[in-house]
Amino acid sequence: MIARVEPLTTARALRGPFDYRLGEAHGGVDVGSVLVVPFGRRRVLGVVTSVASESEVAPERLVEPLSALEADVPAPLVSLGLWVAEEYCSTPARGLALVLAPGTGTGSGRPLRARRSLLAAVTPAGCEATEGPRRLGARQQAALRALAEGPMRAAALVRASGCDHAGLRRLEERGLVRLDETAEPARRPVFAEVGARPGAHELTTAQRYALAEVTAALDAPPREREPLLLHGVTGSGKTEVYLRATEETLARGRSAIVLVPEIALTPQTAGRFIERFGDRVAVLHSALTARERYDEWARLRRGDAVVCVGPRSAVFAPLEALGLIVVDEEHDPSYKQEGDPRYDARRVAERRAAQEGAVLLAGTATPRPEAWHSLRRISLPERVDGRALPPVEVVSSLEATGALHPRTREALDAVRRREEKAIVLLNRRGWSNFLSCRTCGRAWGCPECDVTLVLHRSAGRVSCHHCGHTESVPSACPDCGSVSIARHGAGTEQLGDELEDLVHPLPVVRLDTDSAAATGVGPLLERFEREPTGVLVGTQMVAKGHDFPEVTLGVVLDADATLRFPDFRAEERTFALVCQLAGRSGRGPRGGKVIVQALEPGARPLRHAAMHDSAGFTAGELERRRALRYPPFGHLIRVVCSSAEPGPEQEAAEAVGERIEESIARATPGATVLGPAPLFRRQGRERSQLVVKTVERAAAIEAVRRAVDEVAADRVHGEANFAVDVDPQ
């Protein structure tokens, strides 16, 4: 047998697969096995992507693998990893690295033991042989005695009895022992009922209907199984539907993956799964040590855990017999990976579900236009208790005194008097987002990036939010010596201070990356939950799926700041942010309301968000995107070229652009190349970007890949680096 092995190397130029001969010792090797193979003079790790009976390589040049690791992956994950590599213009090694046991190839995981692929069992004849006087060596007898206790892995038997491999083979020839190459320990999930709890709630009619749709899909023939979108307003009980859908999946002997945005930020969802399914859940979150991460992975691989809850990477959980993939809060941008491979877990989930015959269930209150357009929709139009969604008032920031509008002050004051809770969102951290000299106009910028430095007053620093550069707060202008320095644009730190005065003596909890850096997110959310009354203030982190019933007021400041970004998703983002924050208010018996401050209160996303009108917003958004051929009616591929000095990045981008234009003219009419356009300097790198807009996705990806590979291989462009992002966010 021949194993085709893709080496796990970072070298872009080195592409397998390469053929290796499988000898006797490699009986259990199959697609998904991870092998140590000789490669030239080195040994490298590689993944078996296929097996064949013949090779084109001359037999005398074929070598055998050195060993196999115990942590292999199910075969469908190999094709998924390779698909990701193709789809996101990455390398097979990087695509495969996503699906392997944590730490494989990087050495950061637990040392993996070689896999023992032979199971030895004694035959009836062998049982008798231990009793009667047969001509057996002492070691062979010891082996038979050991096997009388039950089957053993061959390698363990060799150690226990001292009888070597050849000796075992002779016992096999005499019919005394069976050596079974496929007799691996059962890898199919074991569905014990331990820890299971019945549903916690009587389902509402809408939930029941939604669940029926999911179970119908579970029971449908794979071909007719459609991916589903659970469009449920905030507080409509989507999580309960996911829980029940998971129960139904397990009841059918299948496993489930539940993707959530960030566990630290939304611990409630993962908590509900653990509460309901106990030990059958493995949770993969970023706070795990490498060791814990490996152990959770191994529990899933063995089938000890049959539900995996985790962020985007959990889409690669090594589960077999997969029946359901839930994507909670499908609008959340964290589903897109920022480094190579820049995959989108929502798209990967769809692919995996289709490939393995699982049901995809994406849920949110604010679906992306892509999901709205392509998934079959089920809705939960009301909150579980029949309570109305909170009324939303949009007011003009221009009428604000300081950061807050008089209406906002009034509302916060009412929260203080009634001892309730409020959540205030301002998507800007720090104290002031830039400093300038009142005398000469100097602005404090980052030396590495073309952006201004943000003042963090309690830390006594001004910092760059793009590269981490920080310096101490200036006391005087280095250009003109003036000590008169103006602070512009309040951030969450300053707002927190202002709120403390306003709602005194209510506690104010600030939640942003700075406050979370000290303690982690958990303690901050717990504190806000524990306090009977108070204000939670922070960046978009406060708008995630939190479920705090005592919150009666939600406030968004500078809500249309996101609209001022030149990005086709600006409207969608703004709409989602406001709706999601609004969704945190009025979840309890006291009801609630929402105030939104904006420079343009009439902006379309705000108007729709104020009415909690996803359908109306999305319809308009789809129309606009259809006209402009933006997703889902076209695909975008972004290429960013960068270099340390100005010049090479621009030349490289032009060269890539020309090559794409050429192949597009031939192969993908209807595609356009926008740019190259300069991007602001970041982390000391000059940047230039191209955007390809196309309706023919695969052809365009191929064209971009070829163009980038060619230009990157050209010495002339040796100074430039390249990053390709398919479906940029």
Ligand code: ADP
């Ligand atoms: P969503 O994710 O749709 O915003 P959640 O799943 O957080 O909503 O549910 C909101 C609250 O309603 C939770 O506290 C949950 O326990 C509760 N809940 C869910 N389903 C029901 C039900 N059928 N009856 C009563 N309460 C429910």
Ligand code: ZN
């Ligand atoms: Zn100055």
Ligand code: ZN
């Ligand atoms: Zn910087």
